[in-house]
Amino acid sequence: MRIFLAAALATSCAFAQQPLYEDARVRILKAQVDPRIAEARMQFARGSITYAGIVIEMLPKQTNPHNVCSEVLSGEYLHCRESAPEWLGANLLLQFETDQTHIGILQIVPGATLAVPPFDVPPLLIALEGTEAEAVSHANGAPAGSGSRRKISATNVLRSPADLITEIRNTGKAPARFLVVEFGGPGE
Numbered sequence: 001m002r003i004f005l006a007a008a009l010a011t012s013c014a015f016a017q018q019p020l021y022e023d024a025r026v027r028i029l030k031a032q033v034d035p036r037i038a039e040a041r042m043q044f045a046r047g048s049i050t051y052a053g054i055v056i057e058m059l060p061k062q063t064n065p066h067n068v069c070s071e072v073l074s075g076e077y078l079h080c081r082e083s084a085p086e087w088l089g090a091n092l093l094l095q096f097e098t099d100q101t102h103i104g105i106l107q108i109v110p111g112a113t114l115a116v117p118p119f120d121v122p123p124l125l126i127a128l129e130g131t132e133a134e135a136v137s138h139a140n141g142a143p144a145g146s147g148s149r150r151k152i153s154a155t156n157v158l159r160s161p162a163d164l165i166t167e168i169r170n171t172g173k174a175p176a177r178f179l180v181v182e183f184g185g186p187g188e
Contacts, residue, residue: 132172
């Protein structure tokens with residue numbers, strides 16, 4: 001009986017840590033969040049970012065971590081600047097970066113649609129709590145209605161294929177919020 005209970009406990013713990021997404025660069029997990037904490041604060045430790053119940057483990061070594069528009073590292077200066085020109089017109093606020101990775105918060109107002117800009121290495125978008133959206137991916141030049149549709153809600157991970165255009169439409173009544181993980185920089 002003890003062996004059965006130990007095996008059941010080990011299986012349930014492994015299941016609880018099942019990644020939401022994983023590739024050669026990142027592993028994304030859902031973390032337990034204390035409901036008494038009203039506002040999420042981004043934290044960086046040992047190559048991982050934690051925000052709003054999401055843990056992003058950055059698998060390659062991260063160098064030169066620093067704050068951008070949010071104090072993720074206590075006592076460090078902010079180096080706030082605009083996001084990359086590919087995000088022109090989007091409400092993306094960069095929070096933190098290393099030489100290899102850039103992390104930001106993207107907001108899309110209700111009823112609005114955002115075309116995810118093309119990248120050599122497409123960014124990951126992780127839907128945050130309260131997000132209700134729809135993603136449509138289609139070939140460049142094809143009408144948006146001709147592509148594949150996918151409902152997006154909290155903790156869903158969206159990675160746009162580099163050869164497709166992906167449009168995200170906020171179908172909810174509140175702003176759709178995404179944690180954005182971009183890859184690239186001098187260390188890549």
